[in-house]
Amino acid sequence: MQLFSTNDIARKREVSFREAVFKSMPDDNGLYMPAFFPKLPHGFFEHIEKFTFQEIAFEVAQTLIGDEIPALALRQIVEEAINFNAPIVPLDKQLHVLELFHGPTLAFKDFGARFMARVMSWFLQEDASAREIHILVATSGDTGSAVAQGFLNVPGIQVTLLYPKGKVSQLQEKQLTTVGNNVTALEIEGTFDDCQRMVKQAFLDQELNQRLNLSSANSINISRLVPQSFYYFNAYAQLKRDISFNPKRAILFSVPSGNFGNLCGGLIAKRMGLPIRQIIASTNVNDIVPSYLDTGSFEPKPSVRTLSNAMDVGNPSNFARLQAFYKSDSNSDESNLLANIQKDITGKRYTDAETREAIREVYQQHRGYVMCPHTAVGYLGLKEYLKEFHRPAYGLILATAHPAKFIDVVEEATDEKVVLPPALQALLVKKKQSVSLSNHFEELKTYLLTKA
Numbered sequence: 001m002q003l004f005s006t007n008d009i010a011r012k013r014e015v016s017f018r019e020a021v022f023k024s025m026p027d028d029n030g031l032y033m034p035a036f037f038p039k040l041p042h043g044f045f046e047h048i049e050k051f052t053f054q055e056i057a058f059e060v061a062q063t064l065i066g067d068e069i070p071a072l073a074l075r076q077i078v079e080e081a082i083n084f085n086a087p088i089v090p091l092d093k094q095l096h097v098l099e100l101f102h103g104p105t106l107a108f109k110d111f112g113a114r115f116m117a118r119v120m121s122w123f124l125q126e127d128a129s130a131r132e133i134h135i136l137v138a139t140s141g142d143t144g145s146a147v148a149q150g151f152l153n154v155p156g157i158q159v160t161l162l163y164p165k166g167k168v169s170q171l172q173e174k175q176l177t178t179v180g181n182n183v184t185a186l187e188i189e190g191t192f193d194d195c196q197r198m199v200k201q202a203f204l205d206q207e208l209n210q211r212l213n214l215s216s217a218n219s220i221n222i223s224r225l226v227p228q229s230f231y232y233f234n235a236y237a238q239l240k241r242d243i244s245f246n247p248k249r250a251i252l253f254s255v256p257s258g259n260f261g262n263l264c265g266g267l268i269a270k271r272m273g274l275p276i277r278q279i280i281a282s283t284n285v286n287d288i289v290p291s292y293l294d295t296g297s298f299e300p301k302p303s304v305r306t307l308s309n310a311m312d313v314g315n316p317s318n319f320a321r322l323q324a325f326y327k328s329d330s331n332s333d334e335s336n337l338l339a340n341i342q343k344d345i346t347g348k349r350y351t352d353a354e355t356r357e358a359i360r361e362v363y364q365q366h367r368g369y370v371m372c373p374h375t376a377v378g379y380l381g382l383k384e385y386l387k388e389f390h391r392p393a394y395g396l397i398l399a400t401a402h403p404a405k406f407i408d409v410v411e412e413a414t415d416e417k418v419v420l421p422p423a424l425q426a427l428l429v430k431k432k433q434s435v436s437l438s439n440h441f442e443e444l445k446t447y448l449l450t451k452a
């Protein structure tokens, strides 16, 4: 796979997958974007229901990544990374929940983090002269714990997580601060946007980059994005396994979005030939992308705190990538570009009150099914879109986190106790270990230099 930077319009320089994985971000501050999306063969889609999730993931990964990782190694990476299920739970004929939260941290980011850790580890093993890698991650909750679990005890890799003090749930904080070994959590006096800015600044800082071999694991890293396309294909396989499957019906995905990495995974799947009619970009009141889709102007704002806090993003980091999927078809004409994006993506946004009400509604109308607040936003987006669509469709809501991760909100909305899965229960007794820092970059820099 060759990649270019979203800031290099003329595509003067292309890099290998390996380089994009380790650099994370090009020097020109853009995002790495695959130069080409190979289509999967017709036969793959024809018979996809006969394959396991791991087999599907391997086929997609190999087609996209090519021969930079030999087939045998790639198969092993996929088998180790994608070793939990992503089942579909039908709510009714049109509404289906695609549960992406059966990994170790009970949120969809486990897919990306585990795949990325194993890809990096494989590249490091191949290179005898490779230096220790230092992963730096800003997290609004779920990214950090997924990365921590994904990279835990991976040799040659240190992990530092930055999270906003008081802005993640108690369970999330436990997940971030109790991992230990090669993982350190930094508690930042500020917002998630501050954390993200500090990490970005670290990657641009010459001295830090000379002393440490810095790398990112945010959804800007291409090796986290690639595996986020796998479950879209696997969802299609599951739909096809149903005897009543009707191939003429449109397939819609509603994606609860913050930094828009998950949604870009869907765009990869679509480019590679998966028959997705429409993707609904469902957000909370941090509606930068839905507003862009309405007006054509992209206006980042400070993030607002909501119940679906993993989507509290005021400047979505994958936005340039989202546009890049459409730029080559749009002759760099802005209104053309917007129209092309709107053909594939519809934006919807919801308040916290609507989110609470949606959790209650699903619980009452669909046999006690319980959704996390992020998933509930996805549910609302799909429901509204179906009303406009006027035709029968297969609607899939990406369920991004287990409801128990947001126990207070969910219990209040449903008026029922939520049972904590054993993995979360065990966390509660562990002791928090973190380092407190202000939101000034210099403090982060000083701290990191002590690790060099």
Ligand SMILES: *Cc1c(COP(=O)(O)O)cnc(C)c1O
Pocket (backbone or CB within 6 Å): 107, 108, 109, 142, 143, 219, 256, 257, 258, 259, 260, 261, 262, 263, 310, 311, 374, 400, 401
């Ligand atoms: C990260 C996250 C999201 C948003 O995903 P993006 O790829 O950033 O758009 C939604 N829900 C949950 C639970 C998350 O952890």
